[in-house]
Amino acid sequence: MVHESVDEAKVVEKVEIIVRKIQLQKSQAIDAELKKEAINNIRIVKVLLLGTSNSGKSTVAKQMRILHTEGFTEAEKIHYKYMVHSNYIDFFSQIAKGIAKFGIKVAPKERELVATFEQAYYGQFMNLDQADDLISLIRTFLEFACVKEVINERLNELDVPDNTEYLLENAQRILTEHYSPTHDDIIHARAATKGIYEIIFAFREFKIRLIDVGGQKTERRKWIHCFEGVAAILFIVSLSCYNQVMEEDSQINQMSDSIEMFKTMYRNRFLRSSSFIMFLNKKDIFAKKIHQIPMEQFLPKFGDKMKANPNLSGDELYAAALDFIKQMFSSVRRQDKRQIYTHVTNATDTRNIDFVFNATCDIILAKNIKSAGMN
Template structure:
């Protein structure tokens, strides 16, 4: 009886592996699950996110400084030293050299530079982290001495996932174990430790990465890396029994980017899908279908189902709706395989 009871309990545990390349939005999805299905974040965690959000400004400033040089924006003599310091830095280096009490002053000083204001009006013309526009819109609140991060701030805070993190929560009559692992190339060798007993793979793709390169290797396009990674996951024999769901994420950024960085510049074959009278909405729909086809080609004629959804991981309601639809697929298949349906 004990063995049977344990087996029934195991049948109600659903293990979902959250995979994707670095900067795909995996960890944002994981944070949304904590907001939607757990008690959220402790006071100590919020303090950690306060530090992270404020330090994210430094990350954005490094990229804005690089953008100023890339766009050849005129830099007044009084601003050259500060801009040059950021341009030659990388995330964390400048911040570690700076007392945290001075961070607010640095943020204000940088944003008051004329060349920075010029660059901020042209953010789509060079790479900046996805949360840059949000951070710039929230400066007065975030630099306030009594600042405490909101849920929106926490969702948009950026930090590379190192190691393996697990979120456990109840969903209907099941227990969900959501495993989030680092997406950088150096972190992927750890994934094998999570492959046992996986009910479903939730693979996250950044739609907006088609014109970006990897931070760790500027010779590799991010979308190319994502496709190669998906191919490895799809063909992995240990994951063959697992349901496969793909979130085509960052659809809001993708829609905006299409206006400034035409998809056909990176995928010439996309040009034949275009017409002169096409509206922005039609362009977006056709571009989504094209990206879907890039991954469907990897699948080929294989009958294994691949479920695709477009998402905006920073939109809690969108994530809730899509995740519920995803769980319907996963749980239905899980119950059938366990003879429960």
């Protein structure tokens, strides 16, 4: 009887050992699966591309298409062809208004077309044959003496789009019947982003999900739907917008709007764990503009700073103005110790964006791996 009890106890003990082994194996399998899932999760990195209208954020998105995907389809190139032509109409309106503003003499035979372009928008010309009539009108307008005078002598006094100089320099090539846009043309093509667009591409052993959302005030309510699982905010700022007002509200300075938007994002509770990277963009335009249009006229506090160094010029003025804008954005941190990684960029320069984006991704991926406990 005692012997049977001992044997029975040994059997129970063996069963318990086997059960514990099975449970341990299951636990290890679950741990391995969880670890595998964690690895897979960190290998898909979600980056939200934000910025106000005309900041250049969609230009950054197009650069990613060129650098990290197969580029643009033939159908997309046709779309960009029409967009590039429409961009001529966009700045022709400003030139025509400039002719009137500056009191430039207009030849009788030129008056009708100048008046047409003064109130022009691209939709007016959609019934024209794109490869013939519209291109002919654009080329004719550019040959007018009054137009040449504005372009050659007064263009910097007008609020023309940033791609105007590029379009003028390349007009002879672009304004041809069999024109097909190059990568540079697509990069310089300008149109407001409506809705939400996603680009997925491989970067080293990771996949980047870059989400580009519209920067207009009417588009911003859609952003909240994109906040879940965001590894980083890539916030684009136009350095050259300090003297410009919003298209939607002429009472609001674009730089002030950009700072306010950045503050809202930085302090958003859903983005507390996200990295913040800022591209201070359009450095080339900014470097020219600060010598033509004093920044202190639009940002009075910079004027206070300039009083201590009234003779700044050239590179020193550029450095002081750039540092001032950096400080305006970094001030939103208050006591928050989260770092803001800042880069100065020119989004139309593919090599510059390639270098800066690689450095940006290194920051994002390193933090993503660390936060997942995979280092």
